[in-house]
Amino acid sequence: MPMAKILREIERDVSRLDYRGLLEDIDRATLQKIPAQAILRGLSRGMMAVGGAYEKQEIFLPEVLIAAEMFERARERLAPKLPEGGKLGKVVIGTVGPDVHDIGKNLVATWLRAAGFEVVDVGVFVSPETFVKAVERHKADIAAMSLRLSTAIYAAWRAVGMLEARGLRKNVKVIIGGSAASESLAHEMGADAHAAHIMQAVRLCKKY
Amino acid sequence: MNSRELVHAVFEGKEPPRIPLLFESEQKTLEHELGDAVVIHAWVPRWGSFLSKGGPFRRREGGDLWEWSEGLDMDEYDWPDVDEVVEETMNKVEEMERFTNDRFVVFEVLGPTEQSEFFCMPPSPIAYPERATYPALSRHHFDFSILTELGPRRGRELYDRCGAYILELVKVGAELNYVDAVRIADDACGHAGPNYSARFMRRDYLRWHRKLAGEVRKRGKFTKLHADGNLLVRNLLVELARCYDSLHPLDFAPKATVGDSLKWVDLIVKARKAVSEMVFFTGIPIELMFMDDVGPQEVARVAEKLLRRHGSRRLVLTDTHRPFPGRSFGEAGAMAKVKAVLEVAKAHAHG
Numbered sequence: 001m002p003m004a005k006i007l008r009e010i011e012r013d014v015s016r017l018d019y020r021g022l023l024e025d026i027d028r029a030t031l032q033k034i035p036a037q038a039i040l041r042g043l044s045r046g047m048m049a050v051g052g053a054y055e056k057q058e059i060f061l062p063e064v065l066i067a068a069e070m071f072e073r074a075r076e077r078l079a080p081k082l083p084e085g086g087k088l089g090k091v092v093i094g095t096v097g098p099d100v101h102d103i104g105k106n107l108v109a110t111w112l113r114a115a116g117f118e119v120v121d122v123g124v125f126v127s128p129e130t131f132v133k134a135v136e137r138h139k140a141d142i143a144a145m146s147l148r149l150s151t152a153i154y155a156a157w158r159a160v161g162m163l164e165a166r167g168l169r170k171n172v173k174v175i176i177g178g179s180a181a182s183e184s185l186a187h188e189m190g191a192d193a194h195a196a197h198i199m200q201a202v203r204l205c206k207k208y
Numbered sequence: 209m210n211s212r213e214l215v216h217a218v219f220e221g222k223e224p225p226r227i228p229l230l231f232e233s234e235q236k237t238l239e240h241e242l243g244d245a246v247v248i249h250a251w252v253p254r255w256g257s258f259l260s261k262g263g264p265f266r267r268r269e270g271g272d273l274w275e276w277s278e279g280l281d282m283d284e285y286d287w288p289d290v291d292e293v294v295e296e297t298m299n300k301v302e303e304m305e306r307f308t309n310d311r312f313v314v315f316e317v318l319g320p321t322e323q324s325e326f327f328c329m330p331p332s333p334i335a336y337p338e339r340a341t342y343p344a345l346s347r348h349h350f351d352f353s354i355l356t357e358l359g360p361r362r363g364r365e366l367y368d369r370c371g372a373y374i375l376e377l378v379k380v381g382a383e384l385n386y387v388d389a390v391r392i393a394d395d396a397c398g399h400a401g402p403n404y405s406a407r408f409m410r411r412d413y414l415r416w417h418r419k420l421a422g423e424v425r426k427r428g429k430f431t432k433l434h435a436d437g438n439l440l441v442r443n444l445l446v447e448l449a450r451c452y453d454s455l456h457p458l459d460f461a462p463k464a465t466v467g468d469s470l471k472w473v474d475l476i477v478k479a480r481k482a483v484s485e486m487v488f489f490t491g492i493p494i495e496l497m498f499m500d501d502v503g504p505q506e507v508a509r510v511a512e513k514l515l516r517r518h519g520s521r522r523l524v525l526t527d528t529h530r531p532f533p534g535r536s537f538g539e540a541g542a543m544a545k546v547k548a549v550l551e552v553a554k555a556h557a558h559g
Contacts, residue, residue, distance in 0.1 A: 017357075019274055057441070061403040062357040065350055069273045098533070100333055100347050125334050148348075150495035151532050153464055179399055179437075180495065185464040197400065 003034050007042035014046025015053075017066050019073075026074055036081035039074075047071050047114035051199040064198070065103070068110040075113065086118030089141040091205060092134050094122035095178075097155025101148035104178050108144060111198045112205055117142075128159035136168055142205050144195075147178040147185075156181075157189045164190070173208040177201055211244035212388065215312035215524060219389075219430050219453060219487055223521055226557035228312070230489060230526040231537055231546060236307045238537050242546060245312040245524065247391065248304040250297050250377050252318075254288065255326055259347070262331035265366065267351055269330070277358035282365045285327075290376050297377060308386045314432060315381035319394020320371040320416050321352075321404070327366060328352040348395065356408045364412060371416045378420050382427035389430035389454065392420050397437025397444070399461055406442065414447055421451035430454060432489070440479060449483040456489035457528035463493035466502060469510045477517045488518075489526040497527065497545050498535050504548035511552045520556055525549065 001009075006029045013022035029039050050067040053059045075082075093109050095101060102124045109119045122134045135143045143163065145156045156176055163169045174191040186194035192208070195201035209217065214228045228244035240246050258264075264285040267276040301315070318326075328351040356363040374392075382390050394417070396402055402409050421431040432454040439445040440460060448455070460475040462468050476490060491514045496502045511525060531537060537546055 057401060060401065060405055061350060061398070062353040062405060065354050066273070066357060069354075073272075102333065103348065103350060123333065147464075149532055150464070150498060151535075153495065153499070180462060180464050182462040182464045182468045184467045185462070188465055 001028065001032070003029075003032070003038065006032065006034060007038060010039060010042035011046040011049070014043060014067055014070055015049040017050075017063060017070065019066075019070050022070055022074060023077075026077060036078040037083075039078055040082065043071055043074055044114045044116070047111060048199075048202075051111055051202065055197055055199045064107060068107055071110055071114055084118075086113070086116050088116040088206065089208070090118045090120065090138060091142040091144055092120045092122060092131070092138055092140040093144040093146070094126045094131050094134070095124040095146045095148065095152060096126050096128055096131050096159055097147075097149075097152040098125060099147075099149045099152040099155075100124045101146070101178070104148065105146035107198050108146070108177060108195070108201045111202050112144075115202045115206065117205060128155050128162055131159050132162045132166065132168070135163065135172055136166065140172055142173045142175065142208055144175050144177070144201065144205075145191075147176055147180040150180050152178070153180055153185065153189075156191075160190045173205075175201065175204055210310050212310055212312045215245055216388065218522060218524060221485070221522060223558060227515065227520050227553040228524045229550070229553055230524055231492075232527055232530050233537055234530055235536055235538065236304060240307045240309075240311060242537065242550075243311075245314060246304075246307050247314045247316050248301055248308065248387075250301050250315060250317045250381055252293055252297050252323075252373070252377075253300055254293070254296065255323065258326040258329050260332045260336045263327040263329040265328045266330050267328070273354060274358060277355050277362065280355070280359060280362045280366075282362065282369065287369065290373055293373050294376050294380055298380060301381075305386070312388045313386050314389045314391045315384065315387040316391040316393055316434070317374050317377050317381065319392045319420070320367050320374055321394045321396050321413060323370040323374065324363075324367050325349060325352040327370065328355060350403060353404055356404060356412075360408075363408075367412050367416070371419070375420060375423060379423050379427070382424045382429045387429060389432045390424040391432035391434050391456070392417065393434040395434075395436045397435060397439055397441070399438050401438055401441030402444065403437070409442070409444065417448065418451045430487075432456065432487075440475070440482070445479060445482055449486050452486065454487035454489060454524075455483075456526060458488055458490040459528055463495050463528065466496065466506045466510065469493045469496060470513055473510060473514045473517060476514060480518055480522075485522070487522045487524065489524045490514075490528060491523070491525045492527040492549055494527050494529045494531065497537070497542050498531065498539075500541065502545075504544045507545040508548040508552050511549050512555075515552065515556045520558070525553055 177195040183194040230245040231242040233239045430453045433452040438460045
C-alpha cells in the first residue's frame with residue numbers, strides 16, 4: 001500500500017476511534033519502513049480532527065479520552081524511532097495547588113504532543129514553587145496551568161508572581177485552562193492567555 | 209414564618225417575605241446557624257474509600273483501556289446486601305439529625321453517574337489521611353464515561369446496579385418526617401456540556417433520574433438535582449425540569465472573577481426563562497468567597513445583580529459549592545462576605 005494511503009488510514013483510524021485498526025496500520029507502516037515521524041504526522045492529523053469535532057460539540061468527552069489514549073499508546077510504540085524533543089517548543093504543564101484533577105491537563109498535554117510540542121508534565125497537586133522550578137529547569141517556552149478547583153486559582157496566581165520575581169516571565173508565555181479558569185482571570189493574574197478547550201490551547205501555543 | 213416555612217413558600221411559587229439562604233458547608237453547625245436550609249448527606253460509607261484507594265472496577269495502572277472495558281465482570285465485586293448499605297448510610301445520617309431543627313432539610317444522595325465513576329476510579333495520585341472520605345477527595349475521573357462508549361452493555365449493568373442501591377436510599381430518605389426535599393448529586397456536564405454521549409444521557413441518565421425523582425414525589429417531598437456544568441447544552445435543563453423541582457448550583461460558566469460572576473448571573477436569568485417553575489439554589493460563587501482580593505461588597509454586587517435581574521421568586525440564595533477542604537465560612541474574610549450577602553437579602557425583603 002502506498003505510504004500516503006497508509007497515513008490516511010492511520011488518520012482515519014484515530015478519528016473513527018478504531019484502536020485495533022490503528023495498531024494494525026502502524027505495524028503495516030513500520031513493515032513498509034515508513035519513517036516514524038511520518039506515522040506521527042498521520043496520527044497528529046487524526047488527533048486534530050478529533051479535537052476539532054470536540055470543539056464543535058460534534059463529539060463529547062469519552063471520545064476525546066479514547067482518542068488521547070490511542071495517541072499515547074501509538075506514540076509509545078513509535079518512541080524508540082522518534083527523535084527526542086518537539087519541534088515546536090517546550091511546554092511545562094501541571095495542576096498547581098491542592099487539586100488532584102488531571103483529566104483536562106492530560107488531554108491538553110496529549111494534544112500538544114500531537115501538535116509537535118515537547119511536553120513536560122509535572123503532575124497534580126504541585127506547589128507553585130515546584131512548578132516554577134520545573135519551568136526554569138526545563139527552559140520552557142510555555143508554562144501551562146490547569147485550574148479545576150478554586151484552590152488552584154490562588155496557586156496559579158502565585159506561580160505567575162514567582163515567574164516574574166525570578167526574572168523568567170519575559171521568556172515564558174503563561175496560559176491557564178480548566179473549569180475554574182477564564183479569560184478575565186488570565187488577565188487579572190497576569191497570564192498571557194486562557195485556553196477554553198484543548199484546540200484553543202494548541203492554537204495559542206502554536207502562536208507563541 | 210420560620211426558615212422551613214420560608215423555603216416551602218419558595219417551592220410553592222409564592223413571593224417570600226425575605227429571600228431564604230443556604231450556606232452549604234462541611235461544618236453543619238455553621239450551615240445551620242447561617243441559613244434557612246441544611247443538607248444532610250447520605251453518602252454510602254463503604255464506597256467512600258474508592259476515591260482514595262480506587263474503585264473495584266478500576267483499570268490497573270498503564271492497563272489497556274480496551275482490554276479493561278471488554279474484560280470487566282460486574283460479579284467480581286462482592287455487591288453488598290442493599291439493606292446493609294441503607295442501614296450503614298442511615299446511621300451516618302442520624303449523626304446529622306441534630307442540625308435539622310426548624311430548617312428546610314435536604315437529604316442528599318450521590319447519583320448513579322457519580323457513583324459509577326467512583327466504582328471505576330483509579331487510586332488517588334496523592335496519599336490522604338485514613339479518615340478522609342468523600343468531601344476531601346471528591347474529584348472527577350472519567351473511566352466510567354469511557355466504559356459507556358467502549359463497553360456500553362457493561363456500563364449499563366454497572367449503572368443499573370448503582371442505581372438500585374440509590375433508589376432504596378432515596379425511598380428511605382423521602383420517608384423521614386423531617387426531610388423536605390431529596391437531592392440527587394449527579395454531575396454529568398462540564399462547561400462545554402455533557403461529559404457523556406447523547407445516547408447515554410437519554411437512555412440511562414434521564415431514565416434513572418426520572419425514576420429516582422418519581423419515588424421522591426410519590427412520597428410528597430420536593431426533588432432537587434445537584435449537577436455541575438452547563439445544562440443549557442442539548443436542552444438538558446428543560447428535560448430535567450420535568451422531573452426536578454429545584455436545581456443547584458447552575459454552574460454554567462466559570463466564576464473565577466467578579467466580572468465572570470456578573471456574566472454568569474446573565475446565564476442564570478437565561479435559564480430561568482427556559483424553566484419557569486424550577487427553584488434555583490444559587491447566587492453565591494464559592495470562588496469569590498475565598499479569594500482574598502475580592503471584597504465583601506463585590507460578592508454582594510453579584511448577589512444583588514441576581515436578585516435584581518431574577519427576582520425573589522423561586523430562589524434560595526446559596527453558595528455554588530461547599531468551601532473546599534481546609535476552608536471555612538468561619539474565616540474572618542469569608543464571614544465578612546457572608547454578612548454582606550445577608551445584607552443584600554435583607555435589603556430585598558418584602559416583610
